[in-house]
Amino acid sequence: MDPLCCDETRINQEAVREALNELIDEPRASQLAQIFAALADPTRVRIISALNGRELCVCDLAAVLGMTQSAVSHQLRLMRALGLVKNRKEGRVVYYTLDDEHVRDLFKRGLEHITHGQTLE
Numbered sequence: 412m413d414p415l416c417c418d419e420t421r422i423n424q425e426a427v428r429e430a431l432n433e434l435i436d437e438p439r440a441s442q443l444a445q446i447f448a449a450l451a452d453p454t455r456v457r458i459i460s461a462l463n464g465r466e467l468c469v470c471d472l473a474a475v476l477g478m479t480q481s482a483v484s485h486q487l488r489l490m491r492a493l494g495l496v497k498n499r500k501e502g503r504v505v506y507y508t509l510d511d512e513h514v515r516d517l518f519k520r521g522l523e524h525i526t527h528g529q530t531l532e
Contacts, residue, residue, distance in 0.1 A: 449493050450517070454478070455486055459509065459518050462496065466508045 435443070449455055454476070461467060461475045469487065473480045487507055490496045497510045509515050 446493055458486055462509050466506045468504050468506050
């Protein structure tokens with residue numbers, strides 16, 4: 412017998428009804444999956460870390476991350492399209508920040524999740 416399956420096929424109608432009421436629709440599931448896919452890239456997570464609480468231009472981010480400006484710009488374009496970062500221009504310089512507190516909270520919660528229960532050595 413497979414330990415991951417139920418012993419009997421008996422459906423809890425109330426639990427199913429509750430789950431259906433809370434089930435995310437396909438378009439939102441797709442949008443959320445795109446956000447999590449973007450956050451699955453270590454470089455993008457590091458960009459969020461660098462922008463957490465501060466504004467940086469592409470040159471600054473490239474220096475922080477040890478990457479080319481072109482590579483950083485490519486990542487920022489994707490992140491901007493997904494609403495993770497926003498930018499503002501000052502003359503010819505473009506500055507980036509996290510789009511809002513939700514992005515900061517996602518980052519913070521993810522860090523809390525991977526570090527809870529861990530002891531510092």
